[in-house]
Amino acid sequence: QVQLVESGGGLVQAGGSLRLSCVASGRTFSSYSMGWFRQAPGKEREFVAAISWSGGTTYYADSVKGRSTISRDNAKNTVYLQMNSLKPEDTAVYYCAAGYGRTWPYEYDYWGQGTQVTVSS
Numbered sequence: 001q002v003q004l005v006e007s008g009g010g011l012v013q014a015g016g017s018l019r020l021s022c023v024a025s026g027r028t029f030s031s032y033s034m035g036w037f038r039q040a041p042g043k044e045r046e047f048v049a050a051i052s053w054s055g056g057t058t059y060y061a062d063s064v065k066g067r068s069t070i071s072r073d074n075a076k077n078t079v080y081l082q083m084n085s086l087k088p089e090d091t092a093v094y095y096c097a098a099g100y101g102r103t104w105p106y107e108y109d110y111w112g113q114g115t116q117v118t119v120s121s
Helices: none
Strands: 004-007 010-013 018-024 033-039 046-051 058-060 068-073 078-083 092-099 108-111 115-120
Touching: 004 092, 018 033, 018 092, 018 115, 033 068, 033 078, 046 068, 046 078, 058 068, 078 092
Parallel strands: 010 115
Antiparallel strands: 004 018, 018 078, 033 046, 033 092, 046 058, 068 078, 092 108, 092 115
């Protein structure tokens, strides 16, 4: 069992930056791939970024590629999402997830409660 707690969301102006963090409980964190997803009101949950268990491989949605960086620190059981040049369309609840997947929500077994990111224009 893995429990995930996100933090770092908030209100930011367009063009600003945020760093989301997700801390995992349990000893098996380093065996999981980790992903970030987001869900805006009235929309389906969508993939943002993912990172392999070792951190050696990363994946990004086209919408955030070049503006976001996913990283992890297995010693701290933490995965991060650095988001730069934020746009109003990045506004959503951001979720971290643990599993053995890449870009599809169904590939992930554990989910956090989410953190709200709001980007004002």
